[in-house]
Amino acid sequence: MAEPDGCAVRVVDAERVASVRERMPAERDLADTAEVFGLLADPGRLRLLLGLLEGELCVCDLAAVSGMSESAVSHALRLLRAHRVVKARRSGRMAYYRLDDAHVRMLLDLAVAHIEHSEVTHPERGA
Amino acid sequence: MAEPDGCAVRVVDAERVASVRERMPAERDLADTAEVFGLLADPGRLRLLLGLLEGELCVCDLAAVSGMSESAVSHALRLLRAHRVVKARRSGRMAYYRLDDAHVRMLLDLAVAHIEHSEVTHPERGA
DNA sequence: TTCATATGTGAACAGTTCTTCAGATGAGCG
DNA sequence: CGCTCATCTGAAGAACTGTTCACATATGAA
Numbered sequence: 001m002a003e004p005d006g007c008a009v010r011v012v013d014a015e016r017v018a019s020v021r022e023r024m025p026a027e028r029d030l031a032d033t034a035e036v037f038g039l040l041a042d043p044g045r046l047r048l049l050l051g052l053l054e055g056e057l058c059v060c061d062l063a064a065v066s067g068m069s070e071s072a073v074s075h076a077l078r079l080l081r082a083h084r085v086v087k088a089r090r091s092g093r094m095a096y097y098r099l100d101d102a103h104v105r106m107l108l109d110l111a112v113a114h115i116e117h118s119e120v121t122h123p124e125r126g127a
Numbered sequence: 128m129a130e131p132d133g134c135a136v137r138v139v140d141a142e143r144v145a146s147v148r149e150r151m152p153a154e155r156d157l158a159d160t161a162e163v164f165g166l167l168a169d170p171g172r173l174r175l176l177l178g179l180l181e182g183e184l185c186v187c188d189l190a191a192v193s194g195m196s197e198s199a200v201s202h203a204l205r206l207l208r209a210h211r212v213v214k215a216r217r218s219g220r221m222a223y224y225r226l227d228d229a230h231v232r233m234l235l236d237l238a239v240a241h242i243e244h245s246e247v248t249h250p251e252r253g254a
Numbered sequence: 255t256t257c258a259t260a261t262g263t264g265a266a267c268a269g270t271t272c273t274t275c276a277g278a279t280g281a282g283c284g
Numbered sequence: 285c286g287c288t289c290a291t292c293t294g295a296a297g298a299a300c301t302g303t304t305c306a307c308a309t310a311t312g313a314a
Contacts (some may be wrong), residue, residue, distance in 0.1 A: 056258070058260085058261095059260070059261060059262095060261090070260085070261075071261090071262085071263090073261095074261060074262055075262090075263085076264075077261095078263085079263095088262095092260090093259065093260045093261070094260065094261085095260075095261060095262090121281080
């Protein structure tokens with residue numbers, strides 16, 4: 001206890017601060033979580049992942065679906081692959097990608113639900 | 128139908144592509160969603176928001192909780208405020224912030240649940 | 255093998271983001 | 285009023301990100 005923490009930061013509610021800091025996840029978990037959110041923080045990658053929600057697609061179809069160049073898609077997929085968010089299945093010279101992270105799928109489902117719901121509550125935005 | 132879309136992209140499964148594109152949310156919704164994820168894609172902001180999960184805190188306590196400088200906290204809070212993720216209550220010269228977005232709270236809860244769960248499934252990471 | 259095709263990669267560039275520093279604002283106190 | 289303290293802000297620089305272009309790899313067909 002009584003960790004000085006190196007920072008000369010004033011504190012108002014010391015008890016709350018201590019309690020919140022105790023529950024704060026480890027730095028590594030926070031970084032991992034932030035990274036996952038970061039993967040979803042790009043409209044292009046979001047389009048790719050939403051496209052994969054219903055099943056696997058090959059790279060060229062993902063390009064068609066997302067409107068991105070095939071190179072951009074390949075770079076994006078490499079990033080997603082590196083984080084085990086998608087998985088590739090090769091068949092001949094084609095590569096079929098699919099979602100491979102249940103947590104990310106939940107986040108995507110939640111996002112879709114939110115978008116659809118906001119189309120109800122904010123119909124002025126139109127389709 | 129038969130939109131050329133300007134892009135000369137080959138397509139393998141034209142039917143799937145058409146179906147997926149039909150369900151694809153509007154560009155604006157995708158951009159909004161990506162922005163929200165982007166707000167959560169930073170360990171510092173994540174610490175601030177997790178700190179607010181249990182109730183409001185003033186800026187200096189948020190700095191203590193997150194280990195960030197008060198200036199960095201203020202900048203982060205301004206960003207979150209601009210996106211209506213947090214809300215400020217002023218009392219004298221203090222500013223008390225609290226979460227103000229049910230959707231973001233859900234995402235945070237989901238993240239916390241995932242972190243706690245992964246501590247069970249990957250105990251080697253320790254606390 | 256040679257060719258065409260599907261995907262993957264590296265380098266470079268533009269745009270964005272995060273932090274810090276210095277100072278501004280604004281409230282309370284004497 | 286002048287002073288202090290809590291918060292906010294703008295500017296500047298470093299670091300990161302996403303895209304493009306050119307090329308590499310690899311598979312299947314001829």
